Amino acid sequence: MGDKVKKRAVLSVLFVIAVFLIGGFWFNLWGKVSPVRQLPLIDADSELLKTDTWRKSYADLVREKGDIDVFDCYTCHDKDKKQELKYDKDNQLVVPEEHSDVVMGHGTHGRNNNCYNCHNDENLTQLQPRDGRPLKFDQSTQLCGSCHGPTLRDWESGSHGRTSGHWDHKIEDNKPNFVKKDCVNCHDPHKPKFPKRKPAPPPNHLRENPQPSVQSDTEN
Amino acid sequence: MDSRSTTNSAEPLALSRRSFLRSSALFGAGAVALAASLKPLLSLKDGPSMEQFLQKYYKELTPEEMQKVLERISREVEKEYGKRPHLRDLKPMDGVDFAYFLNLSRCVGCRKCVHACVKENNQSRSPEIQYIRVLKMPHGTFDVEKSEHNYNPDLVPEKGYFYMPVQCQQCKNPPCVKVCPVHATWQEPDGITVIDYDWCIGCRYCMAACPYGARHFNFTKPGIPADRLNTEMSYLGNRPRKKGVTEKCHFCVQRTRDGLYPACVEVCPAGARKFGNVLDHESEVYKILTTKRVFIQLKEELGTNPRFFYYFDV
Amino acid sequence: MITAIRNYLTFLWRCAKIAFVGDWRYYAWMGLLTTICLIGINAYCKQFVNGLIVTGMGDEVSWGVYISNFTFLVGVAAAAVMLVIPVYIYRNEELHDLVIFGELLAVAAILMCLGFVTVDLGRPDRFWHLIPGIGQLNFPASLLSWDVVVLNGYLLLNLHICGYLLYSRYHNRKPSKWFYIPFVFIAIVWAVSIHTVTAFLYVGLGGRPFWNSSIVGPRFLASAFTAGPALIILALQVIRKVTLYQISDKALLTLRSIVQVSMIINVFLLLNELFKEFYTHSAHAASARYLFLGLHGHHALVPWIWTAITFNVVAMVLLALPVSRSLKWLNLTCVLAIVGIWIEKGMGMVIPGFTPTTLGEMIEYQPSSNETLVCLGIWSFGLLCYTIFLRMAVPILQGRLSYANEGGKPLPDSLTGPNH
Numbered sequence: 046m047g048d049k050v051k052k053r054a055v056l057s058v059l060f061v062i063a064v065f066l067i068g069g070f071w072f073n074l075w076g077k078v079s080p081v082r083q084l085p086l087i088d089a090d091s092e093l094l095k096t097d098t099w100r101k102s103y104a105d106l107v108r109e110k111g112d113i114d115v116f117d118c119y120t121c122h123d124k125d126k127k128q129e130l131k132y133d134k135d136n137q138l139v140v141p142e143e144h145s146d147v148v149m150g151h152g153t154h155g156r157n158n159n160c161y162n163c164h165n166d167e168n169l170t171q172l173q174p175r176d177g178r179p180l181k182f183d184q185s186t187q188l189c190g191s192c193h194g195p196t197l198r199d200w201e202s203g204s205h206g207r208t209s210g211h212w213d214h215k216i217e218d219n220k221p222n223f224v225k226k227d228c229v230n231c232h233d234p235h236k237p238k239f240p241k242r243k244p245a246p247p248p249n250h251l252r253e254n255p256q257p258s259v260q261s262d263t264e265n
Numbered sequence: 266m267d268s269r270s271t272t273n274s275a276e277p278l279a280l281s282r283r284s285f286l287r288s289s290a291l292f293g294a295g296a297v298a299l300a301a302s303l304k305p306l307l308s309l310k311d312g313p314s315m316e317q318f319l320q321k322y323y324k325e326l327t328p329e330e331m332q333k334v335l336e337r338i339s340r341e342v343e344k345e346y347g348k349r350p351h352l353r354d355l356k357p358m359d360g361v362d363f364a365y366f367l368n369l370s371r372c373v374g375c376r377k378c379v380h381a382c383v384k385e386n387n388q389s390r391s392p393e394i395q396y397i398r399v400l401k402m403p404h405g406t407f408d409v410e411k412s413e414h415n416y417n418p419d420l421v422p423e424k425g426y427f428y429m430p431v432q433c434q435q436c437k438n439p440p441c442v443k444v445c446p447v448h449a450t451w452q453e454p455d456g457i458t459v460i461d462y463d464w465c466i467g468c469r470y471c472m473a474a475c476p477y478g479a480r481h482f483n484f485t486k487p488g489i490p491a492d493r494l495n496t497e498m499s500y501l502g503n504r505p506r507k508k509g510v511t512e513k514c515h516f517c518v519q520r521t522r523d524g525l526y527p528a529c530v531e532v533c534p535a536g537a538r539k540f541g542n543v544l545d546h547e548s549e550v551y552k553i554l555t556t557k558r559v560f561i562q563l564k565e566e567l568g569t570n571p572r573f574f575y576y577f578d579v
Numbered sequence: 580m581i582t583a584i585r586n587y588l589t590f591l592w593r594c595a596k597i598a599f600v601g602d603w604r605y606y607a608w609m610g611l612l613t614t615i616c617l618i619g620i621n622a623y624c625k626q627f628v629n630g631l632i633v634t635g636m637g638d639e640v641s642w643g644v645y646i647s648n649f650t651f652l653v654g655v656a657a658a659a660v661m662l663v664i665p666v667y668i669y670r671n672e673e674l675h676d677l678v679i680f681g682e683l684l685a686v687a688a689i690l691m692c693l694g695f696v697t698v699d700l701g702r703p704d705r706f707w708h709l710i711p712g713i714g715q716l717n718f719p720a721s722l723l724s725w726d727v728v729v730l731n732g733y734l735l736l737n738l739h740i741c742g743y744l745l746y747s748r749y750h751n752r753k754p755s756k757w758f759y760i761p762f763v764f765i766a767i768v769w770a771v772s773i774h775t776v777t778a779f780l781y782v783g784l785g786g787r788p789f790w791n792s793s794i795v796g797p798r799f800l801a802s803a804f805t806a807g808p809a810l811i812i813l814a815l816q817v818i819r820k821v822t823l824y825q826i827s828d829k830a831l832l833t834l835r836s837i838v839q840v841s842m843i844i845n846v847f848l849l850l851n852e853l854f855k856e857f858y859t860h861s862a863h864a865a866s867a868r869y870l871f872l873g874l875h876g877h878h879a880l881v882p883w884i885w886t887a888i889t890f891n892v893v894a895m896v897l898l899a900l901p902v903s904r905s906l907k908w909l910n911l912t913c914v915l916a917i918v919g920i921w922i923e924k925g926m927g928m929v930i931p932g933f934t935p936t937t938l939g940e941m942i943e944y945q946p947s948s949n950e951t952l953v954c955l956g957i958w959s960f961g962l963l964c965y966t967i968f969l970r971m972a973v974p975i976l977q978g979r980l981s982y983a984n985e986g987g988k989p990l991p992d993s994l995t996g997p998n999h
Contacts, residue, residue, distance in 0.1 A: 063294035203549025213524035245376035467701015476786025485630035509701030
């Protein structure tokens with residue numbers, strides 16, 4: 046077989062390959078790019094995106110002209126008669142059904158189950174810390190701080206609790222442009238432990254099945 | 266006819282015409298194949314405009330040139346998403362050095378910060394880019410190898426674990442700035458490490474260099490739903506990125522340079538996140554820095570010196 | 580002046596013409612390479628349009644086969660100097676005529692390196708940002724900026740040396756020492772520097788403990804000086820067979836002794852690495868554990884690395900034995916060494932640096948088919964370039980393509996005809 050014949054054969058094969066390539070490229074016969082995996086979006090008005098605190102303080106309600114009826118104690122209570130507290134045989138406070146929305150849980154082993162530890166038994170529209178000075182409902186933070194001293198210290202310096210608005214605490218028009226949330230914005234005063242919640246969904250990697258991390262492994 | 270005849274032939278033309286036609290046919294087929302191989306380029310929709318291709322480096326732009334650039338970007342965003350953005354080039358404030366403190370005694374692992382950040386900063390939803398990654402750590406260790414990223418229980422926090430969110434630590438000695446070959450990322454005077462998305466060449470060296478996994482790459486065109494676009498934008502911050510560039514947490518530069526808290530601080534339900542100007546003695550961060558006994562920097566032995574600290578209640 | 584330019588252009592034109600002329604094996608080889616190149620170009624166009632999502636890379640493993648191949652090929656380019664040193668410093672005459680083949684390989688390798696880096700960029704249209712003076716090259720802080728400077732410098736250096744020597748040969752003129760000897764000596768130092776700079780790219784990153792080790796630089800050089808000359812041994816035998824250019828067995832055996840010593844050093848350095856990682860048992864050894872033993876149930880790289888180590892050790896043993904003096908065994912040894920080092924430097928270096936991630940996740944990487952096609956395309960392009968360079972260089976060196984037979988006499992197009 047002469048070199049020329051072989052050369053012609055090779056060139057013919059290459060010509061065929063070139064035509065095949067032209068077809069393959071033009072009609073995209075291989076290597077189609079799959080579309081990007083569309084991930085579900087978080088609901089636009091989901092709780093996860095809201096910056097509001099889960100509770101409103103008395104001051105918030107007043108400002109927003111919300112329902113403050115529950116703070117008007119003497120619509121039901123008698124001004125002259127002291128409201129007695131009832132306890133069951135395990136020394137647990139029995140919450141009257143008129144206040145059934147109050148769930149007690151301030152301190153373990155029922156340590157803090159006397160309403161009058163915080164509420165003023167002589168004037169139900171006031172709060173009373175240990176030193177006896179009367180506090181209004183919008184000063185509840187001072188009440189919490191009368192027992193939780195270190196936390197109050199941290200709250201005042203800003204390392205505990207939520208602040209909102211401007212980090213740049215310049216006072217504009219005599220109004221501070223940042224808001225420090227009160228204790229009751231995050232803590233139910235009767236059951237203060239910060240409630241557990243459902244977390245937002247975990248992260249999604251770029252590819253469908255990237256073999257994510259294994260948690261507690263016994264190898265090492 | 267042996268092969269030598271082509272070398273010494275007295276009549277080269279007769280043979281060479283045929284072989285010339287043969288070879289030009291093959292050559293032509295080859296050229297067409299080359300052109301056909303470029304066919305995918307026909308569907309290129311978001312190629313760079315000449316204006317963007319020639320755009321100068323951020324630090325060399327005059328205010329007028331910057332205005333033109335902002336105008337171009339606003340036009341592009343409006344065309345793409347149907348909303349006109351409020352796009353500014355915010356400069357750092359004087360006398361400001363940001364610091365961020367995160368209270369590990371308080372973080373509950375709810376991941377609200379992750380999604381607030383995504384919403385504020387126009388991050389791609391598909392494929393997903395999230396600047397903040399919350400690590401679920403077992404008690405007794407800071408070894409991230411023992412962490413869990415994909416936890417999804419019914420309720421958090423879970424007993425026996427603590428939660429450590431990680432984002433760009435805005436290091437004082439940033440390895441990403443050191444390695445970027447084109448100065449596309451640098452540290453601003455107020456401490457934020459920023460990226461010029463129009464200058465980045467997408468080499469991803471910064472991603473290899475970052476010890477915190479804080480930098481994220483747009484492997485394709487980011488997918489932001491038009492109705493979720495945050496139109497309050499800044500050039501170095503949350504304006505929509507294009508494919509092929511890196512992005513990362515920038516302390517919500519469009520908010521913080523206006524004096525506002527970053528979105529993650531604003532949303533954290535547990536109040537675990539603290540942000541401010543550490544040079545201001547009245548700020549939370551200064552008070553934490555000077556009063557708290559225990560706070561740490563992640564991976565500090567690498568010498569990155571982050572501005573991001575993790576602290577505890579004591 | 581005009582004549583000089585005209586002469587040079589004629590020379591270039593003749594060189595270009597001869598690249599399209601050859602026997603059936605030449606056309607088959609070039610046709611195959613061109614086909615793969617075109618498929619690679621098509622695959623890259625898809626990547627250019629859709630972004631790097633068509634590769635297997637992600638945020639966690641942000642460098643993959645492109646940078647692996649880049650690392651390996653910088654080593655091959657640096658190893659061209661392994662021919663230069665014996666000839667110019669130790670005055671080895673056997674290798675004297677072969678230096679140019681090594682340098683042409685270096686040029687082809689550098690072109691491949693530049694190709695791999697370009698396809699890895701997210702925004703290749705912004706390449707001008709890297710040009711010092713026009714862009715903002717972050718020199719000297721960024722090691723990538725050093726890489727840009729030294730790789731392009733090495734390319735120009737080798738192009739000059741080869742071009743000058745070939746052009747002088749074309750004119751049957753003795754090359755002037757001042758135009759190439761200083762450059763050759765610069766090239767020796769420069770070759771070591773290109774691979775050291777590439778090693779430092781990895782070493783400087785404190786956040787990646789697998790790479791942040793001083794052994795990376797020496798290992799790179801040792802493996803480069805093994806794989807490079809091994810490639811040259813194979814390439815020279817191909818040249819000898821196809822072009823009947825005179826290459827003595829003694830030259831091949833000199834190269835064999837270079838590969839021998841370099842492979843021993845490479846394996847010794849591997850043992851050093853294994854001790855350091857596994858004796859201490861610190862958390863920083865996680866990546867090494869992933870690579871050699873598997874970690875947290877992930878062990879995709881384990882078979883690869885142990886294959887590579889086996890190949891390297893077998894190659895080292897064969898090289899130490901006199902049996903590898905026979906070309907058949909030598910060729911097998913070279914293939915084992917090249918494949919072993921390609922795996923070690925590519926998957927064995929780049930991927931474990933990212934696994935586990937800096938935040939402890941185990942995300943494994945697998946190149947996509949598109950990525951693989953682009954890699955094959957660039958390798959074919961490099962081989963295409965090297966074949967063309969040789970197709971031009973060998974006739975010039977043999978005296979068949981020279982100024983003397985310019986104009987009038989037809990070019991010889993067959994290389995296997997009996998008159999050679």
